[in-house]
Amino acid sequence: QKEVEQDPGPLSVPEGAIVSLNCTYSNSAFQYFMWYRQYSRKGPELLMYTYSSGNKEDGRFTAQVDKSSKYISLFIRDSQPSDSATYLCAMSVNNFNKFYFGSGTKLNVKP
């Protein structure tokens, strides 16, 4: 069983739509949950960071963690063409060492 599972997409939405991106995981010891955005041939860029369960909001982005279901989500409101990228979830046990990444979901926001 893979540590982190993420639907690779691609996900295509019209501009202005609400986007929901999700990851599931198997290791109940994960405590730190991140969402990264990666443009083609670039390094991952940190978008959201959450410790343990709950919600976190930053502008148009909301991250949710449900540890009981081992499920995390990233919501993007009022999506823009500039949001078109691959979104990676990542998680770790202690935030010191190894991060486990999902395979990434490719998002295309059409004007």
Added chain:
Amino acid sequence: EPEVTQTPSHQVTQMGQEVILRCVPISNHLYFYWYRQILGQKVEFLVSFYNNEISEKSEIFDDQFSVERPDGSNFTLKIRSTKLEDSAMYFCASRYRDGTDTQYFGPGTRLTVL
């Protein structure tokens, strides 16, 4: 805004050659990492480094790989004898301290082994 930098952006080498990938982490960061991403695949952890020693490494990080922080600013990944399957994007990352800080990634070095 401070950022992690990596050089070169693209490295082409012959199989069996040694390569050194260089990274300059954010200046006040204390933890350093290397990841790789084979084209079309997920980002994979290679190694973490703290206080001048490896703190964790993956099964990918075998004897062909080594890391070094030769001075106060650079962090290097050396591959002693490259193989075709080492072709990938290599990302350096760094973070500051314990607690809520997380890793910030560099733009990557694309390694092509011929």
